[in-house]
Amino acid sequence: MSTRFSATTKAVPTGLVLTLAGELDSATAPAANQAVQRLALRDGDQLIVDLTGLTFCDSSGIAALIAARARARGAGATIALAAVPRHLTKVFGLLGLTxxxxxxxxxEHAQQAPAAEH
Incomplete structure (x- = not known):
């Protein structure tokens, strides 16, 4: 288990960007979940989860991303992932989560694209 993890948030014109960096695993997923619960999302916002600095993600981390999606949708917001690492893209495919x-x-691309929800 790891403790090298950070979650930072910034407001952008389209909503919020939540940047997750480091290792998102069973030890750090609770911090990610707390960061998501603290988000001040409003109806019509877009939550962008930026994974540029994510170096590892296990099943607990994937569960945290799914919980972020549920939180956004519950607030009437959309959600998009940005800069998904190749290893996580592969796992999403294997789990049928694509x-x-x-x-x-x-x-930045997510902010400029029309918000869409799956």
């Missing part, structure tokens, strides 16, 4: 999230190459 249609669960809209994915963009960068957080």
């Amino acid at each position: 249609d669960l999230f809209v994915v963009h190459p960068t957080a």
Whole structure:
């Protein structure tokens, strides 16, 4: 288990960007979940989860991403993932989760694209 993890949030014109960096695993998923619960999402916002700095993600981390999706949808917001690491893209495919999230190459691209929800 790891403790090298950070979750930071910034407001952007389309909503919020939640940046997750480091190792998202069973030890750090609770911190990710707490960060998601603290988000001040409003109806019509887009939550962009930027994974540029994510180096590892286990099943607990995937569960945290799914919980973020549920939180966004519950607030009337959309969600998109940005800069999904190749290893996580492969895992999403193996688990049949590829249609669960809209994915963009960068957080900036996600901000410029029309918000879409799967």
